[in-house]
Amino acid sequence: MLAQLRAAATLLGVLTVLLGLLYPLAMTAVAGALFPEEAKGSLVMRDGVAVGSRLVGQSFADARYLHPRPSVAGAGYDASASSGSNLGPTSATLAERLATDAAVLRARTGAALLPADAVTTSGSGLDPEISPAFADLQAAGIAEARGLPVDTVRRVLAAATTGRTLGFLGEPRVNVLAANLALDAAAPVPADGVPTASASPAG
Numbered sequence: 001m002l003a004q005l006r007a008a009a010t011l012l013g014v015l016t017v018l019l020g021l022l023y024p025l026a027m028t029a030v031a032g033a034l035f036p037e038e039a040k041g042s043l044v045m046r047d048g049v050a051v052g053s054r055l056v057g058q059s060f061a062d063a064r065y066l067h068p069r070p071s072v073a074g075a076g077y078d079a080s081a082s083s084g085s086n087l088g089p090t091s092a093t094l095a096e097r098l099a100t101d102a103a104v105l106r107a108r109t110g111a112a113l114l115p116a117d118a119v120t121t122s123g124s125g126l127d128p129e130i131s132p133a134f135a136d137l138q139a140a141g142i143a144e145a146r147g148l149p150v151d152t153v154r155r156v157l158a159a160a161t162t163g164r165t166l167g168f169l170g171e172p173r174v175n176v177l178a179a180n181l182a183l184d185a186a187a188p189v190p191a192d193g194v195p196t197a198s199a200s201p202a203g
Contacts, residue, residue, distance in 0.1 A: 044177055052177045057128040060180060063145035064187075066130075066138055066157070068176045069117045070101060073125025084123040109137050129173035132161055146187040156182045 031039040042054040052058050057068050059077040074081030087094035101119045106112070115133040135157045143150040160179035163172050 044181070046181060051181070053128070054175060054177065055128055057126045057176060060176065063141060065180045065183065066135060066142060066174070066176050069127055069130055069134070070119065070121045071125040071127075072121050077126060079126060082124050082126050084125060085121060105137075109141065111137055128177060129162075129175050132157070132172050132174055135161075135174040135179065142183065146183065148187050152186060153183070156186055 028039070037043075038055075041056075043050045044052050044054055056079055057071070057077055059071065060067050068077070071077045072085045073079070073083055085094065098119050102114055105114055105118055115131050115137065117127075117131050118134045118137065136154065139153045139157060140150050142148075143153040146153070157174055157179055160182055161172055161174045164170050
């Protein structure tokens with residue numbers, strides 16, 4: 001019996017060191033060497049300061065910025081509470097929320113038809129990208145808020161659009177943070193016009 005306990009304890013110790021320490025350290029080192037940007041969180045820098053991640057969405061409320069899709073992660077885009085609503089298609093709560101959000105968006109944009117991602121949340125609640133259709137729906141409002149021609153805003157959004165992976169996987173998408181940084185470059189926010197975004201590119 002004692003020999004069996006000794007063997008089990010030895011095996012537990014060896015596996016703990018191998019799989020709980022050495023393996024994670026090795027994978028971290030390999031990831032850092034092969035994918036240095038991704039291993040550091042795909043951070044986006046501006047003037048030497050991290051303003052967000054290319055892979056993790058954040059909330060924007062200011063009219064001068066492109067807005068992401070809705071989020072139910074915490075109070076919205078809370079990286080420590082990543083989740084979806086888990087509400088099914090027969091949920092009255094979900095139907096009410098969708099109807100309310102759609103009515104607000106239609107009133108703001110004048111659009112009769114809305115892209116699905118304009119009112120639906122993602123499974124993670126941290127989606128960094130939206131559809132080109134949702135981005136284009138916001139172009140006129142952004143142009144008005146920034147005093148830019150709408151064609152200029154559309155060019156910025158087009159430049160922030162990524163096509164299908166390998167030409168056939170997924171759908172085209174617009175990275176919200178990249179687009180907003182490009183919008184700031186095209187029409188810088190004045191010194192006395194501090195953005196009211198809950199998490200703006202300026203930090």
